[in-house]
Amino acid sequence: MIFKSKLILGIAVSALTAGSYAQWSNPANEVPAYHSAAPLKVSTLPPLLTGSKLTGDHFQYPWQVHVYEQAAKIGNVIYQLPCNCRCDRALGHTSLRSCYEGYHGTECSTCAQEAFYAYAMTKAGKSVAEIRAGIAQHAYEQINLEQQ
Numbered sequence: 608m609i610f611k612s613k614l615i616l617g618i619a620v621s622a623l624t625a626g627s628y629a630q631w632s633n634p635a636n637e638v639p640a641y642h643s644a645a646p647l648k649v650s651t652l653p654p655l656l657t658g659s660k661l662t663g664d665h666f667q668y669p670w671q672v673h674v675y676e677q678a679a680k681i682g683n684v685i686y687q688l689p690c691n692c693r694c695d696r697a698l699g700h701t702s703l704r705s706c707y708e709g710y711h712g713t714e715c716s717t718c719a720q721e722a723f724y725a726y727a728m729t730k731a732g733k734s735v736a737e738i739r740a741g742i743a744q745h746a747y748e749q750i751n752l753e754q755q
Contacts, residue, residue: 640695641702641739645683652686653708655679665713670755674719677726678707685725687735688742692717720750 646652657679661672678685688703689695692715700706703725706718713719724747728738741747 638743639689639691639693640700641689642687644687646686652682652704655682655704655707656709665710668752670719670752671713673755674712674722674752675707678704678712678722681726681729682707684729684735684738685722688721688725688739690718690721691742691745691747694718716752717747719752719755720747723747723750723752723755 655678656675661675666672682704685707686702686704690700690703690706694700694706694711694715698705698711700711703718703721706712706715707722711718712722721742724741725738728741733741
């Protein structure tokens with residue numbers, strides 16, 4: 608009887624422990640990397656690709672150039688936004704802005720849709736917190752890249 612009670616107690620403790628670990632380690636619940644405030648000195652950040660750098664094999668479609676042009680206009684905003692493609696894990700990006708310091712924004716529809724969304728919402732007078740909330744709700748997914 609004592610063995611059976613200890614076995615049941617051990618199973619219960621294991622189940623509770625596993626459940627608590629699952630609660631705290633679910634990657635689907637994690638917010639991708641972003642900065643909570645605008646950068647203090649923009650000059651210390653890596654430059655965004657602009658101007659004559661928006662040509663070549665990476666820029667085969669008009670939307671690719673357009674999204675980089677828009678991203679450059681709202682660099683402080685996209686610095687404060689997460690990127691839902693999870694490039695923070697794969698590429699070490701620290702925010703949506705990182706995608707436009709190199710060519711990642713040309714290759715990833717999520718990054719492009721989020722930047723187009725951020726630009727449109729900025730122009731509509733939305734705050735960074737409101738834009739971040741829209742990204743969390745995947746509002747950017749309605750953006751059609753071919754129409755940009």
